[in-house]
Amino acid sequence: xxxxxxxxxxxxxxxxxxVAASPSVLLGIGxxxxxxxxxxxxxxxxxxxxxxEGVHFDLSFCDPFTLGRKSLSVxxxxxxxxxxxxxxxxxxxxxPKDVPLEFMDGFMAGMLEQAGRYGATLVGGDTCASKGGVxxxxxxxxxxRPELVLKRSGARPGxxxxxxxxxxxxxxxxxxxxxxxxxxxxxxxxxxxxxxxxAGVALAExxxxxxxxxxxxxxxxxxxxxxxxSGVGARLELARLPLxxxxxAECGADPYPLALSGGEDYELxxxxxxxxxxxxxxxxxxxxxxxxxxxxxxxxxxIELVAPDGSSYTPPRRxxxxxxxx
Amino acid sequence: xxxxxxxxxxxxxxxxxxVAASPSVLLGIGxxxxxxxxxxxxxxxxxxxxxxEGVHFDLSFCDPFTLGRKSLSVxxxxxxxxxxxxxxxxxxxxxPKDVPLEFMDGFMAGMLEQAGRYGATLVGGDTCASKGGVxxxxxxxxxxRPELVLKRSGARPGxxxxxxxxxxxxxxxxxxxxxxxxxxxxxxxxxxxxxxxxAGVALAExxxxxxxxxxxxxxxxxxxxxxxxSGVGARLELARLPLxxxxxAECGADPYPLALSGGEDYELxxxxxxxxxxxxxxxxxxxxxxxxxxxxxxxxxxIELVAPDGSSYTPPRRxxxxxxxx
Numbered sequence: 001x002x003x004x005x006x007x008x009x010x011x012x013x014x015x016x017x018x019v020a021a022s023p024s025v026l027l028g029i030g031x032x033x034x035x036x037x038x039x040x041x042x043x044x045x046x047x048x049x050x051x052x053e054g055v056h057f058d059l060s061f062c063d064p065f066t067l068g069r070k071s072l073s074v075x076x077x078x079x080x081x082x083x084x085x086x087x088x089x090x091x092x093x094x095x096p097k098d099v100p101l102e103f104m105d106g107f108m109a110g111m112l113e114q115a116g117r118y119g120a121t122l123v124g125g126d127t128c129a130s131k132g133g134v135x136x137x138x139x140x141x142x143x144x145r146p147e148l149v150l151k152r153s154g155a156r157p158g159x160x161x162x163x164x165x166x167x168x169x170x171x172x173x174x175x176x177x178x179x180x181x182x183x184x185x186x187x188x189x190x191x192x193x194x195x196x197x198x199a200g201v202a203l204a205e206x207x208x209x210x211x212x213x214x215x216x217x218x219x220x221x222x223x224x225x226x227x228x229x230s231g232v233g234a235r236l237e238l239a240r241l242p243l244x245x246x247x248x249a250e251c252g253a254d255p256y257p258l259a260l261s262g263g264e265d266y267e268l269x270x271x272x273x274x275x276x277x278x279x280x281x282x283x284x285x286x287x288x289x290x291x292x293x294x295x296x297x298x299x300x301x302x303i304e305l306v307a308p309d310g311s312s313y314t315p316p317r318r319x320x321x322x323x324x325x326x
Numbered sequence: 327x328x329x330x331x332x333x334x335x336x337x338x339x340x341x342x343x344x345v346a347a348s349p350s351v352l353l354g355i356g357x358x359x360x361x362x363x364x365x366x367x368x369x370x371x372x373x374x375x376x377x378x379e380g381v382h383f384d385l386s387f388c389d390p391f392t393l394g395r396k397s398l399s400v401x402x403x404x405x406x407x408x409x410x411x412x413x414x415x416x417x418x419x420x421x422p423k424d425v426p427l428e429f430m431d432g433f434m435a436g437m438l439e440q441a442g443r444y445g446a447t448l449v450g451g452d453t454c455a456s457k458g459g460v461x462x463x464x465x466x467x468x469x470x471r472p473e474l475v476l477k478r479s480g481a482r483p484g485x486x487x488x489x490x491x492x493x494x495x496x497x498x499x500x501x502x503x504x505x506x507x508x509x510x511x512x513x514x515x516x517x518x519x520x521x522x523x524x525a526g527v528a529l530a531e532x533x534x535x536x537x538x539x540x541x542x543x544x545x546x547x548x549x550x551x552x553x554x555x556s557g558v559g560a561r562l563e564l565a566r567l568p569l570x571x572x573x574x575a576e577c578g579a580d581p582y583p584l585a586l587s588g589g590e591d592y593e594l595x596x597x598x599x600x601x602x603x604x605x606x607x608x609x610x611x612x613x614x615x616x617x618x619x620x621x622x623x624x625x626x627x628x629i630e631l632v633a634p635d636g637s638s639y640t641p642p643r644r645x646x647x648x649x650x651x652x
Contacts, residue, residue, distance in 0.1 A: 007647050008647045009647070026369055026472060026475070027475070027477060030478075030555065031408070031477055031478050031479075031555070032373060032403075032404040032405075032407035032408055032478070032538075032539060032540060033371040033372055033373035033404050033405055033407070033408045033410070033466075033468070034371070034372050034373070035369045035370070035371055035408070035472070035475050036369060036370045036371075036372060037369050037370075037472070038364035038369075038370055040366065043352055043361045043362060043363050043364070044361070044362045044363075044364055044370065045359040045360070045361055045362075046359055046360050046362060046414075046416065046449065046450065046465075046467075047358060047359035047360070047416075047450060048416040048417075048418050048450065048451050048452055048463065048465055049418070049452045050418040050419075050420055050452050050454055050461065050463055052420055052454065052456060052457070052458075052461065054457045054458070055420070055454060055455055055456065055457055056454070078358040078359050079358075079359055081358035081359070082357070082358055082359045082361070084359070088372075090372065090373075090374040090465060092374050092375070092376040092463050093376075094376055094378055094381070094461070123372065124372065124373060124374065125374050126374055126375045126376050128376055128378065128381060128382070129381055130378060130381065131378070131380045131381055132378075132380070132458035132459065133458065135376065135378065135420070135461050137374065137376055137418050137463035139372075139374055139416060139465040140359075141372075142359070146352060146361070146363070149352070149353070149361050151353060151357055152356075152357050152358070153357075212358075213358060214358060229356065229357070321333045321334045321335070
């Protein structure tokens with residue numbers, strides 16, 4: 001069955017039928033706007049990302065279910081990086097008219113499964129025809145008490161820099177996909193990232209973190225965002241970058257360029273006061289996530305990179321810029 | 327200057343520099359998510375729309391300033407149709423790399439001017455490269471007291487059906503644009519619609535309205551949405567449809583098909599208890615907007631259309647369906 005047979009409003013009804021009710025949603029899909037009841041005493045965290053076919057994803061690399069999951073995950077990751085709990089989301093999707101209905105069914109199943117896992121309710125959005133490829137826009141909302149919200153701007157000289165999980169995997173997975181590989185750990189890290197929601201919320205509520213960001217543009221560039229917003233510099237030790245075995249097998253000959261510049265790992269990069277490393281390790285262990293100390297915050301500006309032999313390291317590229325040269 | 331020279335983060339900084347501060351925005355553009363402080367006792371109304379080049383707009387028809395204004399207006403219209411005051415919005419924009427910087431400067435100037443007029447603050451979003459045309463996604467947030475929110479579902483048999491302004495203009499303007507016309511009242515109605523924010527809020531706060539929607543898909547289809555959500559039918563009198571002089575000059579020979587099915591007028595279509603017509607007229611006059619009674623709500627289902635000679639009227643098409651036949 002093609003979308004044209006179901007029609008725009010048929011598609012909306014089909015999506016709506018699979019969305020569970022939530023007490024905070026006074027009015028969900030089907031009116032001019034959704035009506036949400038904010039939790040008293042909490043602030044609303046809100047973020048929006050577009051995913052375009054041919055730019056952010058390739059339909060020959062991934063099935064619709066996984067694409068639906070990733071489209072939500074990247075937005076939940078931004079909510080998590082503020083230390084907030086996901087609550088609601090909106091989905092805009094533009095589809096070529098000849099897309100089979102099975103595509104949307106798979107996409108929505110992946111997205112709604114991930115939404116259920118992290119407590120986010122679909123409340124609205126937009127569906128329309130596309131004359132180009134598939135275009136997706138997700139807006140995610142979360143909530144947290146204002147004093148617990150984790151910004152990029154709170155890092156102070158002397159703080160220790162930490163990152164969850166491993167870095168470089170998603171970029172190495174993309175490299176593999178372009179080389180014809182379609183499965184394995186690195187490919188899964190690219191196509192199906194895990195938003196670090198439990199860790200983000202736990203770190204915020206423990207009051208351990210001075211500044212946080214998710215690694216979407218690469219460790220070096222995202223560290224740069226923290227430094228710029230905090231008015232500080234940083235020193236990162238390459239030998240301490242957490243690299244997976246699969247990453248080492250793929251990129252071991254020259255592991256640092258991609259580990260520093262590769263985006264889309266969606267790990268949490270954050271600063272903590274010196275001495276709180278054991279608390280952070282215990283907290284991350286309690287949610288089943290490894291955490292590594294990779295450097296420290298310094299007074300001044302700029303990021304100093306230290307090679308394993310102690311020499312200064314200059315990376316070949318900094319990170320991803322959407323309008324930069326290819 | 328091309329976007330590629332400025333870069334993604336240069337573009338974000340350039341946009342951010344033109345955004346005014348707002349007390350409800352604890353954290354605006356530049357972090358993983360924006361942090362908003364909801365007004366106690368109010369609910370959040372949220373809506374999202376995509377606008378795609380070649381589907382929703384043609385860059386040969388309109389300048390970037392007007393496109394920026396319309397991109398926000400269509401979302402503010404959805405907020406207004408709930409009877410809510412616009413507060414915040416997010417912008418996602420995907421741009422081909424060769425787009426000149428002047429395009430984004432004009433687009434943002436139009437959008438931010440309109441935002442200022444209606445009290446909406448830009449708090450975040452996403453910028454990325456597009457390999458196709460320009461793609462725009464706007465998410466708008468508004469607030470209102472929960473008991474004043476106007477849904478599609480409150481129409482009752484015996485209610486009177488009203489619409490603000492005139493209908494069919496935007497569709498007639500689109501017809502003119504395709505015919506090579508580039509100016510005039512109808513073209514402006516298509517390219518630069520006015521969201522009926524003052525009227526929507528005033529109607530909600532006066533407690534006059536039982537159900538409301540904005541006319542984005544055409545009077546007939548949008549009336550159908552109210553009927554479906556309210557579990558009622560309606561009877562509309564074609565002779566009472568408010569048609570502009572320009573519309574009559576363009577479509578006077580057969581005015582009803584486009585007046586019924588033409589979308590994008592962004593007028594407010596709503597039902598009120600019988601007898602409240604003078605109050606609604608006075609209220610709309612106070613915000614400088616004409617209002618017309620065009621029919622009534624009936625028990626049952628379906629919309630009965632009455633031609634000027636009293637006979638039953640069957641329209642050639644119902645309204646716009648994004649996935650329907652062209």
